[in-house]
């Protein structure tokens with residue numbers, strides 16, 4: 001896809017403003033470019049080591065074939081996650097120096113309150129140290145033995161906290177999401193008809209919470225439309241079930257809405273974010289994603305009047321697990337960086353470049369005929385390992401096999417979002433079959449350059465050429481009970 005670029009002079013405090021047109025739509029003069037260039041330049045560099053193929057073969061074997069055991073210094077391009085791996089801006093680093101490290105009532109806390117209340121428009125905001133801390137504080141207040149939680153798709157830590165609270169998670173994503181080759185907008189959506197069916201089947205009293213994950217991480221960073229959020233909220237309202245947003249990628253989701261949803265092209269990202277959040281009762285958020293920080297999370301409650309009791313319980317539980325409610329497990333400097341990051345994530349030029357990175361990678365895979373969750377989502381490219389290794393069954397973890405091969409090929413670290421990550425049935429102990437076998441190439445924010453993207457694409461293409469010679473997958477030789485993929489040991493099947 002070629003685009004035309006016009007670049008106004010950068011002002012002192014704002015990034016260069018690009019005006020991009022699809023050439024096919026507008027024609028016109030200007031420089032034709034193949035990708036959207038970085039709207040920043042580099043001020044601090046972090047050197048990388050490059051091992052040989054043989055050295056990497058040895059490293060991954062020593063790591064029990066589990067990428068979480070690799071040392072980061074042995075990784076050339078780290079696509080394990082986009083969580084907390086982002087590059088902060090000069091403004092955020094300047095904020096770090098202004099962190100107020102007081103135990104109670106720090107000025108950094110009030111800065112964060114002003115920013116987060118402005119962006120999300122909620123009455124109560126609770127900082128926590130990361131997303132799963134928000135889940136640990138909130139979920140047991142709605143879930144327990146005999147209850148269910150329904151989501152478009154639960155992320156792994158959210159699913160774990162539903163189970164830890166004694167309840168059972170149910171995924172309810174639209175059919176289109178389950179077919180990686182089917183190109184449709186908003187493949188992250190909730191299947192609202194199925195949602196209503198599930199509520200009636202289990203009875204509304206047993207549904208403790210409905211959770212909308214934006215973007216839908218496990219389905220490939222696929223966005224959810226405003227229309228779908230509205231419809232889901234209406235069903236929750238009808239049956240008096242609380243509605244929560246798992247909001248890690250609030251800005252990327254809003255960008256897709258602005259780009260693709262009818263009637264949203266003239267709304268700002270901030271307006272769209274506020275509208276999304278206006279339909280929910282509460283949210284949990286890992287700020288390590290779209291708020292572009294290395295550590296942090298938020299929990300929000302929209303209506304302080306209606307949920308006054310809940311807010312009190314959140315504060316108490318936060319004190320038990322995270323620390324006083326004015327710091328929530330974070331240093332004052334983290335609160336400062338987050339107060340700036342929640343705004344930086346909303347910048348249209350930045351979001352266009354970020355999603356442009358995914359689109360560029362995807363276009364290289366298209367040229368090579370390599371399958372991925374299409375169209376590409378917001379924070380990474382999710383390779384369809386089932387398509388690359390059709391001969392490896394889910395219980396031999398084809399996506400994990402692809403991760404190991406990519407590390408050997410080019411020192412790229414990515415992770416399995418498939419049956420290896422999903423784990424065993426909590427009731428029967430049997431290996432579950434995941435809806436997908438994805439190897440996720442998560443792209444950290446503002447970290448890797450265009451040249452890195454080409455290395456990634458070339459490595460995937462190389463592995464795909466030798467895929468048929470990789471006959472078998474992996475078996476687990478040791479695993480913990482919950483969230484096993486972080487720690488399990490694997491062995492290639494001979």
Ligand SMILES: *Cc1c(COP(=O)(O)O)cnc(C)c1O
Nearest residue numbers: 130131132155157217246248286
């Ligand atoms: C990352 C993430 C979480 C958990 O957040 P942490 O900060 O890693 O604890 C929860 N939900 C979604 C959708 C996520 O992407």
